Amino acid sequence: MEVTVMKRRTLKALELMILIVGLMLMHEIIVLVFESFIAGMLAYGLWMAAVLVVGHYTNQLRLAQLRRLRGLADELGLDARAIAHKAPRYSASQWQASRPENLQFFPAAHTVADLCDQLTLLVATRTGVC
Numbered sequence: 001m002e003v004t005v006m007k008r009r010t011l012k013a014l015e016l017m018i019l020i021v022g023l024m025l026m027h028e029i030i031v032l033v034f035e036s037f038i039a040g041m042l043a044y045g046l047w048m049a050a051v052l053v054v055g056h057y058t059n060q061l062r063l064a065q066l067r068r069l070r071g072l073a074d075e076l077g078l079d080a081r082a083i084a085h086k087a088p089r090y091s092a093s094q095w096q097a098s099r100p101e102n103l104q105f106f107p108a109a110h111t112v113a114d115l116c117d118q119l120t121l122l123v124a125t126r127t128g129v130c
Contacts, residue, residue: 019051065112066100072119
């Protein structure tokens with residue numbers, strides 16, 4: 001099974017490419033429909049605002065999940081190697097690079113969510129809640 005790794009720089013470059021292609025498509029559609037350069041410029045502004053807001057919101061959600069994961073891991077005394085053992089899709093160095101305070105790597109959102117669920121259950125069983 002091949003593992004797809006998305007570095008933060010790659011993610012930003014991909015977002016920029018999507019922004020540019022979307023702007024060009026939106027401009028063409030608006031100009032064709034309204035036959036106005038001003039409408040095309042308005043479309044540019046709306047598209048950029050939408051992409052920036054959605055991208056920022058998505059990144060903040062992912063950072064919050066990573067912070068939650070790191071909080072649970074710290075509570076259990078797990079380091080990057082232990083996290084890599086629980087989620088072997090990524091190496092210990094990749095997990096180390098995903099620390100929110102020095103973020104250089106975004107693991108897949110579903111992997112982080114699965115790990116959060118596992119670690120939450122571990123914390124609950126260790127504290128006697130479960």
